[in-house]
Amino acid sequence: MKMKSKNHFTKLFSKLNLKKLDFNPVEIFLYLLPSIILIGIVFILPIFDTFRFSLYDMHTIGGVRGFVGLNNYKSLLTPELLATFWRTIVYVIGSLPLTIILGLLMAVILNLDYPGKRIFWLLAFIPWAIPHSISAILCRWLIHPEFGLLNYILVSVGILEKPMSFLTVDLAMVTNIGVRIWKNLPFAILIFIAGLQAIPKELYDAADIDGAKGVQKLIYITLPSLRNVIMTTSLLLGIWGFVTFDLIWVLTQGGPLHTTEIIPLTIYRLAFQQYNAGLASAVAVVSLFVILGISIVYFKMTAEKDN
């Protein structure tokens, strides 16, 4: 057999125990080049431009008006914008635990064998199939004080005396969190089912022999085995929460009185209603670093635990 010089890719493939391949790294790079260019244009370039715009006084339509350095970042230190960051954290953290707990519970139930299981699978995944904006419109109609089915049912069964608003100053964020949980449950269920099915059956067999009950199996086998899956799902749902726009915009437009305005809505409002692209870019950059920071912390935590 011809001996090839060891290079990075050869070492990588040999670690994977694959048959040694006769390849040229330059060739590999050329095959990857179209994707790299596409990602560069669609992903890297806009990020770079956002950094650049954040240093300018820039009208969204009219263009650059002058270099301002870090002034846009200094403008972020207002009570209103700090409140927006806080609301974003509330929105993300408010929806995460329930999504994980309910997702896990439903995954365990859906993973069992029983008649009519497919129907429950279908029902569980319907929210995932509906686009965010349509979901928000449906929810708006559902909870409307005059036209909504929910109020009609609650009044009919006597829980409410008269229709109530679910989008008041006090309830709007709670409603938005509820809608987000409903939308993200199917994703959590899907990931957890995949995780459950990857757990070796022998562990449960061994537990049965040792006389373990259902709850004990859940605590000592299922949850530890799903730890990484839970952490990854939480990270993904957390990041998506930070960038949610359409769900909230269609439901409440950030109102009433900004009580549901989170970072993406603020960026939109600054860029496309106040036409201040510079300030909007600064908010976006800070938001990016916050998400990166959370991701780095997460990866460090998981790496330490793996070690």
Next chain:
Amino acid sequence: MKKTGKLLILLLILSICLTISNFVLAQEEKIELKICRAGYPVELAPFFEEFIEEYQQEHPNVYFKVIEADWGTFHDRIGIWIRGKQEPDVYLTSNTEYASYQNIGAYLCLDDVMDEKLKNAIPEKLLEGYRVDGKQYAIPGNAATYSFWYNKEIFEKAGLDPDKPPKDWNELLDYSQKIIENTDAYGLGLNMGRPEDMTQLIFANIYYSATNKPYVDNRGKALFNSPEGIKAVQFIVDLVNKYKVTQPYPEEYNKGDLRLLFRDGKIAMNVDGPWIIKYLEEVTDMSSRESSKFVVADPPASTIEGKEAMVAMGADPWVISANTKYPEVAKDVLRKLLETKWQYKHDSALNQNPFRNDVVKEYEYDKQWIWDVMLKDMNRSIDHAPLVPPTATITEVKRIFHEYVSQALLGKMSVKEAMDKGAEEVNKLFGVE
């Protein structure tokens, strides 16, 4: 030599062909114009077909691409189009979008489109709003008033005279209370869902009737925190919170919702433009005042001395893009669109009220009984029609105003405090004291 000779002959033939083709192309230069009337693509499709057919009979080398966009699509895209220099050559925009892009030079000057006939046909106050430094940058293509509507059947059920609408705020409140007591309907529809809706409908009518002034002056200085403005907002807040004569939770309703409630007899009185007619026609015969259960009437006056009853109104203008490759052709197309005949066809296609003197003189419209009231509303309100300061976006003004009215409505602050804070923010936006 032979080869050189052949080459020379080839070059000669090529140059002759190029010359001929350039000549031919120059003769038949194809001009493609993009045209857009935002808001009603379906209703206006036949209008544009007819217009284009007639225009092309006189100008066969002009081709049109009709950009279809409802208002939502138009609002979302116009900024991107302008930024990318891809906007239509000739288009009708909203008065708020006009203001947003006027200060970045998005439009061509239309002084040479404005002939004497057009100047006499369109109310001066509407033209004034689209003039900068004496130059005309937009010409109104439609103007609508947000008039006062009420349901005769609900009035009768409540023991009110169906031919006597409320003439002032006191009667408005009194009627609303009687309706609440004696029927299943709410007295009045109030929408606070979106800034642009709030600043057009019942809220706007009450405000204008109290102040006889717009929300901001020519320079952008806020006028809504005047004593009359505060009184108007207080009246609205009381209608909702103290007297409870409107539908509950008005902050969840936009104007589309109110149209449905009014059509279905859930609210007795509403304010809306001519666009409500197509909803009301589903449940009643609107060919005459007698046959229709919904009628339009004079707006209730405020109880403030010296102030006249007024309505909100808006005028959406035609503009020509400053980036158009064919400015003279675009101007010619716009001149034709603004002819009396085409203005009439445009209004009829959209079931919209006439606003031009020349069209009103020459043509009779369907539902003239409605247009008579709306024209009267326009004439009573036009001197105080909201001016559009070209230096900043009016959308932001409406957003600030809406936010502070909401604060007052939801009890977060008093009306005076809310109006003063709102005024401070608006004045800061325009850099005025």
